[in-house]
Amino acid sequence: MGTREEAKHMIVVTGATGGLGGATVEHLLERMPADQIGVSVRDATKARHFTDRGVRVRQGSYEDPAALRDSFADAEQVLLVSGNDPAADMAGLHRNAVEAAVEAGARRILYTSQHAAVPGNPYRPSDIHTATEAILAESGVAWTALRNGAYGPLDQVLGPWQQTGEIAQPADGPTPYTDRDDVAEATAALLARGHSLDGAVTLTAPTAVTFDDLAKIASELTGRTVKRIVVDDEQWVADQIAIGVPEQAARLMLTWYQAARAGYFAEAGPLLAELLGREPRTAADRLAAHLAT
Numbered sequence: 001m002g003t004r005e006e007a008k009h010m011i012v013v014t015g016a017t018g019g020l021g022g023a024t025v026e027h028l029l030e031r032m033p034a035d036q037i038g039v040s041v042r043d044a045t046k047a048r049h050f051t052d053r054g055v056r057v058r059q060g061s062y063e064d065p066a067a068l069r070d071s072f073a074d075a076e077q078v079l080l081v082s083g084n085d086p087a088a089d090m091a092g093l094h095r096n097a098v099e100a101a102v103e104a105g106a107r108r109i110l111y112t113s114q115h116a117a118v119p120g121n122p123y124r125p126s127d128i129h130t131a132t133e134a135i136l137a138e139s140g141v142a143w144t145a146l147r148n149g150a151y152g153p154l155d156q157v158l159g160p161w162q163q164t165g166e167i168a169q170p171a172d173g174p175t176p177y178t179d180r181d182d183v184a185e186a187t188a189a190l191l192a193r194g195h196s197l198d199g200a201v202t203l204t205a206p207t208a209v210t211f212d213d214l215a216k217i218a219s220e221l222t223g224r225t226v227k228r229i230v231v232d233d234e235q236w237v238a239d240q241i242a243i244g245v246p247e248q249a250a251r252l253m254l255t256w257y258q259a260a261r262a263g264y265f266a267e268a269g270p271l272l273a274e275l276l277g278r279e280p281r282t283a284a285d286r287l288a289a290h291l292a293t
C-alpha cells in the first residue's frame, strides 16, 4: 500500500474556515487520522490551526475551478459547504465545485442543503439548494444532500426577547430548531463511516416547536413571563428598517417566517439522532445554553 493508495481515501471539506465546515473537521479529527483529511478554503492563512494538526490545507474558492480541482485531488469524498453570498450566483458557483470534484475523481459529494429545500418553499435560499441538488443529480457521481435544520442563532428568529420580554415577530410555524454542532458531528460520522446515504436526507432536531412553545420555554427558563406577539409582516419589515437592517435583508428573513407558517419546516426527521447515537440538542437546550453564556 503506497501513500498514493491511502491518499485516495481522503475526505476534503470546503468552507472549513466557517462555522459548520470547521466544526465538521474537528469531529472528523476525532474519528480518523489527520492525513486523511483535507480542507479547501478561500484563505489558507485562516486554516493554520488545521495545518498544524496535519490536515492538508489547500486554497480553493468556488470562483476558481483550477484551484478547486487541486484542492480536491485524492478525495474519495468531498463535503461541499454551501456558500451564502446573496449577491452571487451561488448555484452557478456550486456547479463549479461539483464539476471540479467530479474532474478530481471524487466518488461521492456531500452537500449542505437546507431543511425542506423543495420547489415552492418561499424561503429564498431554497432555490439555491434545489438548483444545487439538481446539479448533483446530474453529476454522474454518488451524492448526498444534507437538508440541515435551522441552526442559526435563536435570537435571529426570535428577536430581542431577552430585553423586551416579548417574542414580537411575524407569524411563524413549527420548526425543529437544530444545533449546528450536532449537524457537524453527524456529518463527520457519515463521512467517516465511508458508506453514505443517497440523495436528499433531513438532519434536524426531533421535535418541531412554534414561537408559542418557545415563549413558554423561555418563561420557564427565566422565571418571568415571555409573551408571544404576532407582528404584521409589513410592520415588521418597517421596524427592521428602522433599527438599521437593510430592507433586502429584512425581506429575505421574512420569507423564512412565511415558509415556517406555511408548514414547510413542520416535519422533523430521526436521522440526526441515529447518526449521533444520542438525542440531538433541542430548542430548549439551546435557549438554556444561550442564557447561561
Ligand SMILES: NC(=O)c1ccc[n+]([C@@H]2O[C@H](COP(=O)([O-])OP(=O)(O)OC[C@H]3O[C@@H](n4cnc5c(N)ncnc54)[C@H](OP(=O)(O)O)[C@@H]3O)[C@@H](O)[C@H]2O)c1
Pocket: 014, 015, 016, 017, 018, 019, 020, 021, 041, 042, 043, 060, 061, 062, 063, 081, 082, 083, 084, 085, 093, 112, 114, 115, 148, 149, 150, 151, 152, 180
Ligand atoms: N441550516 C441553517 O440554519 C443555515 C444557517 C445559516 C447558513 N446556512 C447555510 O449553510 C452554510 C454553512 O453555514 P455556516 O454556519 O458554516 O456559515 P459560515 O460560517 O458563513 O460559513 C460559510 C463558509 O462558506 C465559505 N464560502 C462562502 N462562499 C464561498 C466561495 N465563493 N468559495 C469558497 N468558499 C466559500 C466561507 O468561506 P470563508 O471562511 O472564506 O468566508 C465559509 O467558510 C452557509 O454558507 C449557508 O449556505 C444554513
